[in-house]
Amino acid sequence: MIRIENLTFSYHDEKPILKGLDLNFSAGSFHFLTGPSGSGKTTLLKIISMENSVKEGHVMVNGHDLAVLDREARALMRRKVGFVFQDFRLLPQMTILENVALPLRITGAYGRAQYQQVSELLAWVGLKEVTRKYPPELSGGEQQRAAIARAVVSRPVLLLADEPTGSVDDVMAERILHLFMELHRGGTTVVVATHNLTMARSFDRPILKLSDGRVDH
């Protein structure tokens, strides 16, 4: 599913964050990615999700080398990737329902059935009462749950989550990770970057530790 070869990355010619990274995530796998702040977890997820461009090395997603994909193909590829951003990135001018439905609307696949699907998903993450509210009216935890709902609403083949449980309590954190597990059982490849090593361990899934831009085996 994801093959990373000799990946080196730095922002604006500064000190490299990722240094010759080699990694493999097979299709349908579930991995936790841990490591201290600045170890490159978020950067790695942003490269896989094509938010950052590959400068050195190769990143293959679903058999496609990201460096050679054209703009249209990259956009279509992004539609298959769900991303839970650390900073949620909900659009403040749109309601929670509209935010969550956005990936479906972008693909043009949004009808009555999808509306129902979005409503059910929002109910599942405990946001049934706030679907018509705007993100600034919600707490951090609620916004995070909305961001997670948006990431999974289109049933992506690859789900990348950057600290998805950072702003929620333990009960909700466990529910969210169970949702990811459910998606994983349905065939979605899941990569979760987290600080919460204890919770990651409780899920009995491979844990990769990033340290100083490399995988610490």
Add this chain to the structure above:
Amino acid sequence: MIRLRNTLFYLGSLFRPIVRLERTPERYLLPVVYAILSLLCILACSLPIKISRGEGYAVDSTDGHLVAHIAQGDMANGEFSNKIFALIKTLGQNESIETVEVSAGNDLINSMTVLFGEVALVEHLYGGIVRIDLIEKVGKEANLEDLQFAISEFHSAQIDDFRVWKKAGLKRTYHATLLGYLFALLISLLALVILALTVRLSLRMQSKTLNLIHQLGATDSFSSLIFQSITLQRSLIGTTIGSFLGAGSLVLIDSILEIQGYVGAAHSGPAQFILLLLVPLGLTALSVLVARQVALQFLRKRH
């Protein structure tokens, strides 16, 4: 089938944007600018139409029409009258002349006052003048030299077939028309330049939204569609307001011309009112195309 679906999606998104943008101050700019510019565009286009109509009326009404103004000069009243009667008879016998009409005194002053609007001026110009109107037979052109010879007894009299001022008038009309359309073109270009700058500004101000939808898989065409859609809405609002202002202005201009004593020929006709539809629609369609190009260019550079 896929093409049809894409077209329907495109049209649907054009009229009902999928992504709502943040409320930024520049959203007021475009409708206001477009209202002003489309009003100017309508006026600039209607100017040549109005002049052409007036000119056309003047040309049509003088076709086959000749006129001579004869001053009494030093002749005694009786002698002058006899000579005028003799002249009318001579002119009436000309084979290419259909009718000869004479107007003098109050009749002449009354008829000319309609055109000039001021009795004192007409009395000053036409006091002691006899005006002879000659109408040519259909399809026959009178020999000007023959007619001029017939009136040569009255030294200062000249047969006027309106050719000289018709030529000058047509030249003026041509220049005014050219100027009007040029002005309309410049205004349209100005509108599109302002639009392009506004769309760029809007794209910059909406960078957060654009980055997110880009990350969620929006193609450049999709993202540009949002800006086409808001351009469509804002320019339609602006140009519609401009069109209403234009209609009001045309009615106002007509009434001013009427008060000033200009004949009904200069009144706005259907062509000018069609402009009220064409300018908003044309400007809006062009704006949507420009917005698309600007947005695509911006997005390709950005991401």
